[in-house]
Every structure is written in structure tokens, then in C-alpha cells.
Amino acid sequence: MKIAIMGSGGLGGYFGARLAQGGADVHFIARGKHLQAMRGNGLRIEGPEPIHLAKVHATDQPAEIGVADVVMLCVKLWDTEQAIAQIRPLVGPDTAVISFQNGVLKDQFLRAAFDERQLMGGVGYVATTIEAPGVIRQTGPMQRLLFGEFDGSRSPRGEALLAACLAGGIQAELSTDIRREIWQKFVFLVGLSGTTTTIRKPIGPIRSNPQTRAFLHDVMSEVVAVGRAHGVALPEDYAQVRLQLADDVSPDMTSSMHHDLQRGNRLEVRWLAGGVVELGKAKGVPTPLNRAIADILALHAEGGQP
């Protein structure tokens, strides 16, 4: 199976490495020093289960790859438009384009660019970051990919991707309700990113302190209320279920947005807490905590000093 990874950082680099290790024909699209390092020394995953791929196919010219079976979109949300333009030569009539980016707005951009039958939905759970060019660091053992057709069918291409993931040791599932899965991840992610980035601590201390724990729960509750108002089948007390996941992950785990803040990068807050505020407004659902998170982080959203 020929798989192109558009954006080979924390998310794309990690899952691409596992897919390559499992025997898939993986092509990494990267740029800058990270690309140079991957070309020279391959790709290294550090963490609970280290991987070193001494040689990888890596390029900044997607057209060189040719048509792929699957294109995994793994760039930050602010890079989506440019990435979509660049992946066009990879997408044939039978290619599946899957965004594993965070948030619930990401697939709108793909729908505007591709035919609906070229798209599948996706969710990635992992805590990773580019530690140095060519090196991805994973914190904690959590790693999981969910993907599926938006019409709920178990398609041959979905089954083939599932087999490739399982061969690489990825905890993968072919979902028959991928929209709900995307929202379920959104609830957790908005809670984790909003709290870790504003409080500037990993999940361990946040979940242990009663006041910050309640804050985490209440931020997620707002996302649940917004999702339900938009017709997503989330139980009313779903924030409590997601709190359980926050209790299960490694205490030193933090969000990719917190990593971005620490490095002075841009933040995805506009699509995460900010997205909750916008989607809440559209249905008249109050979201004061997510509004506060977006407001607190506004001065950092475009990058600069943390």
C-alpha cells in the first residue's frame, strides 16, 4: 500500500514510521532541516518503543511521489490550505485522503477541494513532538488511529489501511461512525490543550488538583453541549468519561498546543477553544470557559515569546 504522509512531524512522522516498519510503502513529505535530517539519517522515534528507520523516502516535492492509495494529512491547521494544494498530484480517483489533524472543522477544507468519495475521516491519539530534526519524541505509551468512511461503510480501502496499521503495531480501528469519533477526540483535546496551555503544566498536576480538575471537566462539558446541539450523539455526561482518559494517560503528557506555546510557535487555539465558541454561538450554547481560554491565549496565537 502506497501511503503519502503530508507533514511528517509529531503525528505524521510517528504513524508514518510505524506504517513503514510494518512494510507499507511510505512517502514522507517534509521540509527544512527536518527533511534534510530525514534524507541524511533517516527517521528516529524516541520514547516507550523506539524506532529507527535508517532510510526513508522523504521529499518536499509531492508530485515526485505519484498517485498514492492513501494520503494522510498531518500538518498544523494553519498550513492546511497550502498542503491541500500540494497534495493534488497524489490524489487519483481511488485515493483516500484522510485528515488526522485535530478539531472538527478540518474536513470542511478537504470537502471544498476534493470529491466526497475521495475523503475518509480520521482521528489520531498520540503525544509526540519534533525533538530535533529527524527525531520525534513520544511521551507515554498512548497511540491509536481511528478512520472510516463518512457513510459508515467498511470499505476495502479502509480494511487495507487497517491491515497496514496493524502490521506496524498501531492500535487502529476502522470506525463506522467516524464523525462521532472526531467529536469524542475533540472533547478530550479541547480540554487537554486548553488547560495545559493556559496553566502551562502537563496533565499530572492539573488532574490532581481539585480546582484545575473541575476546570478541565467543565471545559470539556461545554464541548459536549456544543456537539449535542450540532446533532452529535454524545451522552450528556460524556465529559466524565473523557476525564477517565485524562486520568489514564502518563502524568507528564501534555498537548501539542502546549508544546507550541513553549516553542513560541503559532497556536491552533482558533480552531480548538475558538472553534467551540464559534460553533456554540451558531446554536446559542454558552461557552464562557472556552471563550476565556481563547482570550487568554490570544496574544500567543500567532507565535512569539511564550
Ligand SMILES: NC(=O)C1=CN([C@@H]2O[C@H](COP(=O)(O)OP(=O)(O)OC[C@H]3O[C@@H](n4cnc5c(N)ncnc54)[C@H](OP(=O)(O)O)[C@@H]3O)[C@@H](O)[C@H]2O)C=CC1
Ligand atoms: N503531535 C501530537 O501529539 C498530535 C497532533 N495532532 C494534530 O496533528 C496536526 C499536526 O500536528 P503535529 O504533528 O504536532 O505538528 P508538527 O509541527 O510536529 O508537524 C507538522 C510538520 O509538517 C510540516 N509541514 C507543514 N506544511 C508543510 C508543507 N507544505 N510541506 C512539507 N512539510 C510541511 C511542518 O514543517 P514546519 O515545522 O516547517 O512548519 C512540520 O514538520 C495538528 O492538527 C495537531 O493538532 C493530533 C494528534 C496528536
Ligand SMILES: CC(C)(CO)C(=O)C(=O)O
Ligand atoms: C491530546 C493529544 C495529545 C492526544 O492525541 C493531542 O491530540 C494533541 O495534543 O494534539
